[in-house]
Amino acid sequence: MSHGVLVVAEQADGAFRKITLEAMxxxxxxxxxxxCEAYALVLGAGVASFAGELAKYGADKILVADSxxxxxxxxxxxxxxxxxxxxxxxxxxIVLGASSQGKDLSARLSARLDxxxxxxxxxxxxxxxxxxxxxxxxxxxxLADVNLEGEPKIIAVRPKMMAVTESPGAGVVxxxxxxxxxxxxxxxxxxxxxxxxxxxEADVVVSGGRGMGGAxxxxxxxxxxxxxxxxxxxxxxxxxxxxxxxxxxxxxxxVVSPNLYIACGISGAIQHLAGMSSSKVIVAxxxxxxxxxFQKADYGIVGDLFEIVPLLTEEIKRLKG
Amino acid sequence: xxxxxxxxxxxxxxxxxxxxxxxxxxKTDDIKWVMNPYDELAVEEALKIRESxxxxxxxxxxxxxxAVEAMRTALAMGADKGVRIDPGDLRxxxxxxxxxxxxxxxxxxxxxxxxxxRAVDDDNYQAGxxxxxxxxxxxxxxxxxxDISDGKIQCHRTVEGGTVVxxxxxxxxxxxxxxxxxxxxxxxxxIMKAKKKPVDxxxxxxxxxxxxxxxxxxxxxxxxxxPERKGGRVLDGDTAQDKVTALVxxxxxxxKAI
Ligand SMILES: Cc1cc2nc3c(=O)[nH]c(=O)nc-3n(C[C@H](O)[C@H](O)[C@H](O)COP(=O)(O)OP(=O)(O)OC[C@H]3O[C@@H](n4cnc5c(N)ncnc54)[C@H](O)[C@@H]3O)c2cc1C
Ligand SMILES: Nc1ncnc2c1ncn2[C@@H]1O[C@H](COP(=O)(O)O)[C@@H](O)[C@H]1O
Numbered sequence: 001m002s003h004g005v006l007v008v009a010e011q012a013d014g015a016f017r018k019i020t021l022e023a024m025x026x027x028x029x030x031x032x033x034x035x036c037e038a039y040a041l042v043l044g045a046g047v048a049s050f051a052g053e054l055a056k057y058g059a060d061k062i063l064v065a066d067s068x069x070x071x072x073x074x075x076x077x078x079x080x081x082x083x084x085x086x087x088x089x090x091x092x093x094i095v096l097g098a099s100s101q102g103k104d105l106s107a108r109l110s111a112r113l114d115x116x117x118x119x120x121x122x123x124x125x126x127x128x129x130x131x132x133x134x135x136x137x138x139x140x141x142x143l144a145d146v147n148l149e150g151e152p153k154i155i156a157v158r159p160k161m162m163a164v165t166e167s168p169g170a171g172v173v174x175x176x177x178x179x180x181x182x183x184x185x186x187x188x189x190x191x192x193x194x195x196x197x198x199x200x201e202a203d204v205v206v207s208g209g210r211g212m213g214g215a216x217x218x219x220x221x222x223x224x225x226x227x228x229x230x231x232x233x234x235x236x237x238x239x240x241x242x243x244x245x246x247x248x249x250x251x252x253x254x255v256v257s258p259n260l261y262i263a264c265g266i267s268g269a270i271q272h273l274a275g276m277s278s279s280k281v282i283v284a285x286x287x288x289x290x291x292x293x294f295q296k297a298d299y300g301i302v303g304d305l306f307e308i309v310p311l312l313t314e315e316i317k318r319l320k321g
Numbered sequence: 322x323x324x325x326x327x328x329x330x331x332x333x334x335x336x337x338x339x340x341x342x343x344x345x346x347x348k349t350d351d352i353k354w355v356m357n358p359y360d361e362l363a364v365e366e367a368l369k370i371r372e373s374x375x376x377x378x379x380x381x382x383x384x385x386x387x388a389v390e391a392m393r394t395a396l397a398m399g400a401d402k403g404v405r406i407d408p409g410d411l412r413x414x415x416x417x418x419x420x421x422x423x424x425x426x427x428x429x430x431x432x433x434x435x436x437x438x439r440a441v442d443d444d445n446y447q448a449g450x451x452x453x454x455x456x457x458x459x460x461x462x463x464x465x466x467x468d469i470s471d472g473k474i475q476c477h478r479t480v481e482g483g484t485v486v487x488x489x490x491x492x493x494x495x496x497x498x499x500x501x502x503x504x505x506x507x508x509x510x511x512i513m514k515a516k517k518k519p520v521d522x523x524x525x526x527x528x529x530x531x532x533x534x535x536x537x538x539x540x541x542x543x544x545x546x547x548p549e550r551k552g553g554r555v556l557d558g559d560t561a562q563d564k565v566t567a568l569v570x571x572x573x574x575x576x577k578a579i
Contacts, residue, residue: 017481074487075450075460098446100480104462107447110416111454116538117415119446132542137444141338142347145542184459185489188475192483200481204579227579245465245500246479251334251441252358252499260578271334277550281578283568289555298553299571301564311565316579319569 004037004061005030006091006152008082009054010101011044018201019097019159021057026124026162027095028058028169030155033126036092038169039063041085041176043078045071048175055171057164062173069180072187073101077180079108084178086113091152093131095124098156099200106156116148120255122161122278131155139251139274159200160257161278197230199247204229205258205279207249208237209272211265211286211305215242219309220264226316232256232276234266250275264305268293285309322376322469324367325429326400327422327436327448328360330384330391334441345541356391359437361504362497364395367435369502370469377401379429383408383421389520396515397507403520404429411525414537415443419451421535424528426456433474434494438463449496459489465500 007027009020024040031038040059042051048066055062065081082105086094094109096102098120110117118133122143125132131153133146148155199205204227208220217231224231233243235250249256251274261279266272268284268291276282277296284297285305294300301308332338332347333355339348356364367378378400380392385407392403406425413421426434434456436449453460465484466477475488479498507515525535556571558564572579 072485075453075462079454100463100478103446104450104460107415107445107450108454108460110447111419111451114416114538117445117447118539119415120444135444136547137442137544138332138336138338138347139334139441139444140547142340142544143547144544147540147542149538149540185461185487187485188488189486190483191485196482198481245498246483248499260572260576274334277547281572281576282550282553283572294555295552296550298550298576299568300553300555301568302555303561303564307561308565311562312568315565315569319573319579 003090003092004039005034005093005095006085006089007038007040007059008094008096008105009040009042010097010099011042011047014046014050016050016053017097017099019099019102021164022159022162023095023097023157024054024057024059025165026157028167030093030095030124030126030131034092037061039089039091041065041082043070043081052171052173055169056166058167058169059171060169062171063176064173065176065178065180067180074183074185074187075104075108076185077183078105079112080181081178082109083112085176086152093153093155095155095157098158102156106154110154113152115152115154116150117154117156118146118148119156120158121155122158124155124157139271140277158255158257197228199230199232199249199254199256202230202256202258204260205232205249205256206262206264207232207234207266208264209234209266210236210240212237212242217243219306223262223309223313226313226320227260229258234272263293263297264309266293267291268296322370322374322432323379323430324370324376324433324435325379325381325426325431326360326363326367326395327434327452328364328380328382328391328395329357329437329440330354330382330388331357331440331442334358340544340546344543347544354387354390356394357437357440359439359497362499362501363435363437364398364400365502365504366467366497368399370433379404381422381425382406383413383418392520393515394507396518397511398505399511402518405520405522406528407522407524409525411535412537413535414539415445415447416451416538417535419448419455420530421525421528422448422452423455424530425523426452432491434492436494436496438496438498449494453494458492458494460494460496461487461489462496463498464495465498467495
């Protein structure tokens with residue numbers, strides 16, 4: 001590929017994760033602006049069967065590292081494969097998603113390749129040879145424009161910030177024979193909650209805070225279900241033991257950027273805002289008209305969430321009816 | 322067990338962050354400095370491991386003299402000793418930081434290294450895995466539970482939609498995620514004792530690193546405030562139903578969010 005943009009795909013259980021389509025689309029846009037080709041690298045076991053799908057999002061070539069050794073994501077084997085692919089193809093940039101896998105992988109890769117890394121980017125600009133990546137710092141209190149010196153420039157993009165666009169590429173599939181080596185680690189178990197929409201990937205997030213008054217989140221779950229969304233929580237709700245740590249939104253929890261974020265019984269502390277202020281539309285439901293969350297929300301309802309939320313669920317169901 | 326905790330002093334999460342006149346750094350005058358919250362989890366976990374067996378907990382930090390405050394907090398929680406690398410005027414980026422940490426670690430004994438998943442200032446999410454790579458040891462990120470036996474560590478690592486359990490031989494590096502533990506507070510006797518615990522200070526130059534290799538590969542061209550979210554509209558209505566109807570209409574027609 002010489003000197004193209006390499007997009008590292010992420011897949012699970014026979015399908016690409018949403019973030020892969022976002023990274024691929026952004027990688028393609030970047031390649032177009034840099035006047036080079038966009039390549040995808042798909043790693044895993046049994047991935048050859050669907051790797052070709054990335055052509056739809058602009059992959060000119062799709063490199064496939066299909067091996068039983070790569071069945072589970074392990075930092076070292078994945079790093080080994082990418083390292084070899086990079087040596088063979090010298091990409092100018094590597095784009096991947098800043099998911100939990102992508103953050104781990106890009107960080108290790110930056111050290112292996114001695115390459116610049118911009119983590120968790122919300123925008124990427126290319127100006128000839130130069131790439132300027134924009135990334136939040138201090139929990140989103142400032143945005144930094146970062147110059148990356150040297151190649152390959154590694155850019156990990158924040159989930160849900162990059163538009164998914166279809167733009168057909170040649171999509172030539174090519175097997176790569178890079179040696180993953182033997183991992184020092186081993187995956188012993190994998191426990192996934194089935195049927196649950198992942199917070200960081202959801203288009204709609206409905207979060208509940210201390211105002212929920214207890215562990216019964218049924219009202220929020222029903223609202224989230226009516227919008228095919230996910231349920232999040234403030235740290236207070238997690239500290240109370242009402243919700244699991246995995247549901248926490250904020251500076252010491254997950255960062256979410258859904259199209260619609262509905263905060264119920266959440267005051268809007270700065271650490272909570274750090275996790276959701278890149279949402280496109282924010283709605284706050286709070287009985288205290290002075291709650292700081294109203295200063296950040298596009299729409300607010302002052303009222304008791306236990307009264308408002310069920311009415312809202314009914315109204316949305318009627319609309320979608 | 323020799324455990325090393327990588328610890329960074331950062332502005333407290335409540336801090337008002339303002340961009341300095343140079344446009345590429347922040348004003349530090351009114352900032353309250355604290356231990357990075359994820360590193361508190363790291364210190365706590367290290368202490369727990371030590372308490373269940375034996376060994377030592379060493380705190381390693383790169384930072385100016387004032388960074389010793391965060392290190393003293395860790396010593397007051399119960400860590401045994403500290404090493405501070407003084408960066409002088411050098412501005413280290415994420416990878417540069419990892420190189421310095423790795424160089425310092427090469428001169429120290431370690432079976433387990435614990436870092437935070439992210440430092441809440443730069444939000445790089447980078448040092449942990451990068452240090453492990455430079456040391457040639459395995460790393461496991463975002464750990465919420467760990468168990469050590471027979472020279473191996475088994476970790477529950479959070480991933481989208483659940484957790485995976487990964488086993489690795491020691492030495493290894495893990496990064497912390499909330500849920501791992503509840504960090505203890507430093508006790509008064511702990512604070513008194515911490516004053517006498519040893520803290521080694523080394524200038525970067527003593528690590529024998531090539532300064533060119535430490536030059537930043539990423540540089541901040543500009544800092545800007547995030548787009549202002551204009552406090553929106555509180556929906557009026559005589560009844561709860563009226564307000565909800567107004568909200569749904571606005572979300573559908575105006576915001577096109579549903
Ligand atoms: C280092 C550090 C890291 C932190 N990280 C995070 C983080 O990642 N995420 C996070 O969320 N927080 C975090 N926090 C905590 C944060 O500072 C706040 O304490 C927390 O966000 C408050 O949660 P809350 O809004 O649910 O509770 P509160 O602030 O108690 O607010 C509850 C709100 O509910 C409203 N309410 C009550 N009853 C009802 C009702 N029936 N109907 C409608 N409204 C009602 C009240 O008016 C109030 O506004 C962190 C703090 C620190 C120090
Ligand atoms: N200057 C530093 N000194 C010691 N440890 C650090 C330093 N910077 C980062 N770390 C460690 O690396 C983790 C992740 O930081 P970062 O990669 O900056 O998000 C932190 O939680 C610390 O454990």
